[in-house]
């Protein structure tokens with residue numbers, strides 16, 4: 001991926017040209033399979049620093065690093081010196097001194113920018129989610145999963161629905177789609193919407209209008225763990241009926257529209273179980289693409305660190 005430095009903090013660092021070339025290489029890598037994957041991380045250790053819970057992101061980075069011959073170490077707050085008050089920068093410096101050159105970092109805040117400034121190009125640094133700000137590798141996954149069905153994203157309607165206020169995935173996805181000239185349709189409960197200043201979106205007051213004739217319907221998780229002030233009082237059933245993706249509501253979209261969710265999802269709240277598991281669901285394709293995307297990223301960074 002020409003144009004990628006030693007860090008990926010925001011999807012904004014990439015361009016349509018870089019992204020298209022990344023998706024094309026990814027398509028080739030997937031076709032070749034992991035059997036012939038170059039062992040570009042041999043003798044390299046990737047530190048996965050996850051200060052928030054994760055299954056998909058953490059495990060897919062771990063599997064990707066192993067497929068490329070690398071080792072991984074997992075650092076969480078519990079059981080490490082972070083719990084004793086060590087600063088995050090000191091933790092990074094400690095791991096770097098032990099020979100870790102690749103870092104994947106998820107945190108509740110945007111401290112990744114301080115880390116990036118401190119280390120510059122001495123380490124590879126990948127943002128695995130910084131608070132409510134960005135989740136660039138999830139955008140690569142979501143973008144690639146859409147691209148596989150709709151190459152070049154030509155003439156598609158993409159709807160992103162639900163808890164937009166607290167979704168870092170939504171912001172990164174919208175930024176990526178905007179780069180390709182797509183203005184996503186957004187909708188959700190008023191309490192969970194926010195105004196996007198930098199990004200281009202089409203706000204729909206009704207969920208049904210957003211879903212109408214969509215090619216892609218992306219649902220977002222209600223993030224109850226973040227910013228309780230933005231919570232609300234709907235029952236689960238009310239939320240599903242008013243704002244969730246039910247079988248009935250999905251009929252408004254184009255036939256065979258893609259159903260997406262970055263996960264983890266709340267069954268029966270933002271998405272009806274039968275839709276999440278149904279024939280139009282691409283949710284597990286997104287998960288599977290997570291390993292491919294993260295492996296391709298590691299390969300790109302490794303080629304810059306020879």
Ligand code: CP
Pocket residue numbers: 053054055056057058129135138262263264
């Ligand atoms: N989509 C996503 O970031 O999932 P995890 O929280 O399981 O990593």
